Amino acid sequence: MSESGHSQPGMYGPGRRRRRRRERDPGLPGQNLSGPGRERRDGSEESLGPTLQKTPIILAKPPSERSKPSQAGAPSSSSSSSSASVEKPIVLIKSREEGKPALPVDGAAQGPGIAAKVEKEGQRPTQPVYQIQNRGMASAAPGSSVDPVIGQAKLLPPEKMKHSIKLVDEQMNWCDSAMEYLLDQTDMLVVGVIGLQGTGKSTVMSLLSANTPEEDQRSYVFRTQSQEIKERGGNQSSGIDFFITQERIIFLDTQPILSPSILDHLINNDRKLPPEYNLPHTYVEMQSLQAAAFLFTVCHVVLVVQDWFTDLSLYRFLQTAEMLKPSTPSTSHESSGSLGSDEGSEYYPHIVFLQNKSRRDDFCPRTLKKMHSVIDKLMMHSHLKYKGTLSMLDCNIFPGLPRDYLGSEVNLFLLPVMDSEGDEARAGSGAPLFSLLPGYRGHPSFTSLVSKLRSQVLSMSRCQLSHTILTEKNWFHYAARIWDGVKKSSALSEYSRLLL
Incomplete structure (x- = not known):
């Protein structure tokens, strides 16, 4: 009885307390603060080893997590809990x-x-x-x-184009390859060109976009006619070509209107015509009207290039394309009952008449005044903006002429023959006395005139093409919808039937 009473205090009394003091590590003074002794009430000694390894991590826990049960009691998950605790340094930042x-x-x-x-x-x-x-x-x-x-x-600069690509191919089908060069911004200018065959449309568009007269023409962004094509009377451009500069100026070069070489190609190669066209010349004319009506809808500026003054059929063609132009989409709140309101909301681009390959006599002030008078009378009933946005008198080309000398000044600009400067220099080199003096041309140099034309064209007002402000990518989708509408236009189909 006395032995049992003496042994019981040794097991559960002072002996138990002394064993627990020895098990504690004196080098960890904060152990009793973290609470592992209070959490482990079973007194098992198998969990003492993992507890000693995880004590630095447990000390770093916030107070909100101290009440959570420890995972060290499960021997099977000791490795996973140890790795999870090692990957916990992010809670050190959260504790701040x-x-x-x-x-x-x-x-x-x-x-x-x-x-x-x-x-x-x-x-x-x-x-x-x-x-x-x-x-x-x-x-x-x-x-x-x-x-x-x-x-x-980081934002990267837009990709720079090195040559033009197809917007409309030879079969007059829409191409999507130009979409990758467009951005989601609204500060853009769209410039198109139309003209008869061999007038220099591609050369002018290359000089306005990315090239200079001193460069080799074979490196132009819009391919020009080679000597072989000139000798056989062919055309270089087909469909509509697309090019955009780093200044976000979109240039559209089209195939020649009313082209005899395209008609000859249709007849001699036995190309199958679409079912709605019976004669080849009707198909060629309708292709030209479709391209012109398309440019009148999606461009801010349209250049009409001609190499001699003047062809009355060209102005008749422009008025026909204006008549067949698709109507501009109007806002939903606008009423369509009044004809005057419809005409006021209709979009019309700026049109510039470019007299290319001009002679010395064309730069005479009296001849220039007659040109302006003829164009004004031929376009007086047109809604196209053919006057008031370009002036040769503001370029100091004709110094001394007053602003009211031309009367009604239209958007007319003259460019001389491109290689005339070299020919005159070679012709004047035979005279030893005047070899150092420049030859008289009657006009500024070709390079100077191209620079003045470019500055005036690119500074024209950028009117709103539709009822909403279009970005470059939205313009591309808008142009694709307009081209599809032009090809399926009932007005163009009815006009083609009247040509028979």
Whole structure:
């Protein structure tokens, strides 16, 4: 009885307390603060080893997580819990915020890399932070740089075009290859050109867009006629060619209107005509009208190039294309009952008459005044903006002429023959006395006139093409819809039947 009474205090009394003091590590003074002794009430000694390894991590837990049961009691999950605790340094950053909820488990599973990045950048490790980082890394192109602040790819300059591409192919079908060069911005200018065969449309468009007269014509963005094509009377351009500059100027070069070479190609090669056209010349004329009506709808400026003054059939063609032009889409709140309101809301581009390959006599002030008078009388009933937006008198080409000398000044500009300067220089080199003096041309140099024309064309007002402001990509879709409407136009079909 006395032995049992003496043994019981040794097992449950002072002996038990002395054993527990020996099991505690004196080098860990904060052990009794974290609470593992209070959590483990079963007194099992198998969990003492893992507890000693995880004590530095447990000390770093916020007070809100101290009441959670420890995972060290499960021997089967000791390795997984140890690895999860090693990957927890992100809670060290969360503990600096007062009153903030803890980071979700899926956020902590992202690894210590994101936590170090967030701590380095001084951002709070909330969920949108690493979502921005992941989104920026995923959207960045292989060759682009990533902004370290927002984690997104930096803006790169638009891709520069080196040559023109097809907007409408030879079969008059729409092409989508130009879409990759367009941006989502509204500051753009669309310039188109029409003219008869061999007037120099592609050369003028190349000089206005990206080339200079000193460059080789074989490197122009719009291909010019080769000597072989000139000898056999062929045409170089087919369909509609597209080119956009770094200044966001869109140039559209078209095939020649009323082209005899296209008609000859249709007849000699036995090309099958569409079922709605019976004769080849009707098909060629309708192709020309479709291209002109399309440019009158989607362009801010349309150049009409001619190499001699003047062809009355050209002005008749322009008036026909204006009549068959598709109507501009109107807003829903506009009423369609009044004819005057419809005409006021209809869009018409600026039209510029470019007299290419002009002779010396064409630059005479009296001849220039007659040209303006003829064009004004031929276009007086047109809604196209053919006057008031371009002036040769403002370019100091004719110094001393007053502004009211031309009377009604139209948008007319004269360009001399491109290689006339070299021919005159070679002709004047035979005279030894005047070899150092420039020859008299009667007009400024070709390079100077091209520069003045370019500055005036590109500074024209950019009217709104539709009832909404169009970006470059929206303009492309709008132009595709207009081209499809032009090809299926009932007015053009009825006009083609009247030509028979």
